[in-house]
Amino acid sequence: MFYKNLLLYFAPAFLIITGFVCERVKDKKINDKYGYRSAISMKNKANWYYANDRMSKICFILGAIFLLIGILVQRFLEVTTLRIIIILIIEVLAYITCGISLENRLKEAHKK
Numbered sequence: 753m754f755y756k757n758l759l760l761y762f763a764p765a766f767l768i769i770t771g772f773v774c775e776r777v778k779d780k781k782i783n784d785k786y787g788y789r790s791a792i793s794m795k796n797k798a799n800w801y802y803a804n805d806r807m808s809k810i811c812f813i814l815g816a817i818f819l820l821i822g823i824l825v826q827r828f829l830e831v832t833t834l835r836i837i838i839i840l841i842i843e844v845l846a847y848i849t850c851g852i853s854l855e856n857r858l859k860e861a862h863k864k
Contacts, residue, residue, distance in 0.1 A: 760822035763843040771811030778804035
């Protein structure tokens with residue numbers, strides 16, 4: 753039973769840690785080990801800074817929202833496997849959607 757409760761907090765913890773990493777590397781030189789790494793974000797320092805700054809903010813916000821959702825579900829609803837699967841799917845889709853949105857913004861900015 754306890755492991756189910758931990759699953760509610762896995763994705764928010766991942767998002768918050770990702771936010772901290774992106775926040776820490778945005779002012780450092782471009783690398784291929786950590787941070788928001790894509791072909792466009794690694795083209796120049798401005799893209800690197802923008803992508804990591806934006807991703808850190810997105811990850812902090814999503815992490816906080818999903819942490820709150822996890823607390824509310826655990827407090828007011830029965831934690832079932834189906835609810836956990838639905839919440840995890842929503843969390844992953846939100847993260848992917850934000851990544852796609854960030855890539856599109858980088859492509860638009862790079863065209864200018």
